[in-house]
Amino acid sequence: MSQVSTESPSSKSGPKPRHPLYWVPSLYLAMGLPNVTVGVVAAILYKNMGISNQDIALYTSQMYLPWVLKPLWAPFLEPFKTKRWWVISMEFAMMASLGMVAFSLPLDGFFRLSLAFFWITGFASATQDIVADGVYMTTMKRKDQARYAGVQGMCWNLGAVIASGLLVTLTGWLRNGLELSWAHCWMIVMGGTALAMGGFGLWHLKTLPVGEVSPLAGQKASAAWPALKKSWVSFFQKPQIWMMLTVVFFYRFGEGFIEKFGPLFMLDPREVGGLGLDNEALGYISGTVGTIAFIAGAFLGGFLVARLSLKRSFFLLALILNVPNATYFILSQTLPDNLYVIGGIVALEKFGFGMGSVGHMLYMMQQLAPGPFKMTHYAFATGVMAMTRWSTGSLSGWVYSLCGENYSTFFVFVLLASVPPIVLAWMAPFPLDHEEE
Numbered sequence: 001m002s003q004v005s006t007e008s009p010s011s012k013s014g015p016k017p018r019h020p021l022y023w024v025p026s027l028y029l030a031m032g033l034p035n036v037t038v039g040v041v042a043a044i045l046y047k048n049m050g051i052s053n054q055d056i057a058l059y060t061s062q063m064y065l066p067w068v069l070k071p072l073w074a075p076f077l078e079p080f081k082t083k084r085w086w087v088i089s090m091e092f093a094m095m096a097s098l099g100m101v102a103f104s105l106p107l108d109g110f111f112r113l114s115l116a117f118f119w120i121t122g123f124a125s126a127t128q129d130i131v132a133d134g135v136y137m138t139t140m141k142r143k144d145q146a147r148y149a150g151v152q153g154m155c156w157n158l159g160a161v162i163a164s165g166l167l168v169t170l171t172g173w174l175r176n177g178l179e180l181s182w183a184h185c186w187m188i189v190m191g192g193t194a195l196a197m198g199g200f201g202l203w204h205l206k207t208l209p210v211g212e213v214s215p216l217a218g219q220k221a222s223a224a225w226p227a228l229k230k231s232w233v234s235f236f237q238k239p240q241i242w243m244m245l246t247v248v249f250f251y252r253f254g255e256g257f258i259e260k261f262g263p264l265f266m267l268d269p270r271e272v273g274g275l276g277l278d279n280e281a282l283g284y285i286s287g288t289v290g291t292i293a294f295i296a297g298a299f300l301g302g303f304l305v306a307r308l309s310l311k312r313s314f315f316l317l318a319l320i321l322n323v324p325n326a327t328y329f330i331l332s333q334t335l336p337d338n339l340y341v342i343g344g345i346v347a348l349e350k351f352g353f354g355m356g357s358v359g360h361m362l363y364m365m366q367q368l369a370p371g372p373f374k375m376t377h378y379a380f381a382t383g384v385m386a387m388t389r390w391s392t393g394s395l396s397g398w399v400y401s402l403c404g405e406n407y408s409t410f411f412v413f414v415l416l417a418s419v420p421p422i423v424l425a426w427m428a429p430f431p432l433d434h435e436e437e
Contacts, residue, residue: 020140023207025155027087027132030200032159034094034125037193038063038118039389041163044263045190048171048182048279051111053264053405054397061260061393063118066126067386071379074130075228083131083138084210090128091201095194097121102190105183130379137374139209157295157354164263165287167193172279231373235380239431244367247428248384251318251360254325254418255353256392257410261400262286262328265407266342270335273407275342285343293347297354305358310366311430314359318425321356322418324349329411359425360385367432392417 043060047053077086097120104113136152167189174185235241266282268274277285301320304313327349336342364381371377403409 018207018209021151023204023209024136024151026200026203027135027208028152028155029159029162030091030197030204031125031129031132032156033163033193033196034098034121034159035067035129036160036163037098037167038122038125040160040259040263041167042114042118043260044164044168044267044279044282045114045186046111047264047267048186049105049110053261053268054401056264057260057393057397057400059115060118061390061396063115063122064386064390064393066119066122067129068383068390070126070130070386071231071376071383072228073127074376074379075225075231077127077131082210083134084204084208086131087128087135087208088201088204090124090131091197091204093124094121094128095198095201097124098190098194098197102187102194105187105190110183129382133378135209154295154298157291157298160294161287161291163193163287165283165291167283168287169280169283172281172283175279231376234371234373235368235377238368238371240429241368243427243429244363244431245384247424248360248364248368248381249388250421250424251363252321252357252385252388253392253421254322254414256388257396257399257414257417258325258328258349259389260393260396261407261410262346265328265332268407272405273332273335275331275335276337277339277342281339285339285346289343289347290350293351294354294357297351297356298358301355301358304355305362310359310362314363314428314430315422315425317356317359318422319356320352321359322352322421324352325414325418329408329415332407332411363428367430370432 039060042063043056046056046060077083081089097117100117101114101121104110104117107113171182171185171189174180174188175182180188238244263282263286264274266275266277266286267279268276270276297320301317304317307313308316327345331342331345336345364378364385368381369378399413400410403413
């Protein structure tokens, strides 16, 4: 948040430093699981519980706001405790909030109650993201950061596999196999997710390093105000910052509409233009097959950047991410009933998304984050990325209604929304030229 401290992480009480493989995989798994649960799985839960598509899109999209706004409170974490303390506290907080989601589902007012507890989970998850990235960046040397970047990304996406794949599939099995109500199916799954977050908290009590000690540590909250002001001012003084922010915001603009309405399209019955899948099939396709394809694409994207450099490969990566958005238009036109065909087409889109998203993340790390406030500026950049998810999710219900609740027309709009990201990627500025690094 401010200038890097020379104080060693070991100067604060904490566990004896362990090999990164003890804590990096679990840390990023614990980040991916609640993020996808709030951002994607909640929409599937509400679909099963009978909430309309428009309400699902509107209300669940607002839950992206904690990730949008996290730069506002990031400096206020510094004066109090350590990064390790904040990570573990947020994991136990998410255990409690997700447990309350589970207990609220059988109640008459479950929609409002569960939304409130999902909101709490979102704020705790966004806070965990800030300090967990801080632990990673300030504990490990730059060489080790690069060495474990693949593990980091893979484990975050493993959280996505568990949340949108295995957990959704489990609800389908509980529904079809045990004939439980949707409320009780999701109550079991949300309760299990809560216990998992508690398990991460217990594991990290033993393994997670403290992270760099902040220069603001031990001071009052008022000390964070100058740091907040300085970090904001220095961020917007970066060369070509507004154009870079525009590129970051629009890079995943078309895909943002798919993220919210793709699962709803696959769950809706065929008589209204959907694919008529059940939760088991959706979990298998979107969560398991789709996420494996995403991870494969991400590794290939990293290889491409390593060979060509980010500057030379950025436009190609934007094409690879946005062109496969046409797959959902193809699905809405053909409405295949073969699960393997659907899975193959969705996997193609997820592979392109995984490969193209590498360019997005590296652009934020290499062009927007560098400087004395690297952690906070990276939080700014990821907050803009979250703003894309919030805005596209919020608009998607309105666009769906404007398209006459016709999925084919809706996915034509998605294709049009995928053009600006490609144009902006071609125009993207690279004011920091450290390709040799």
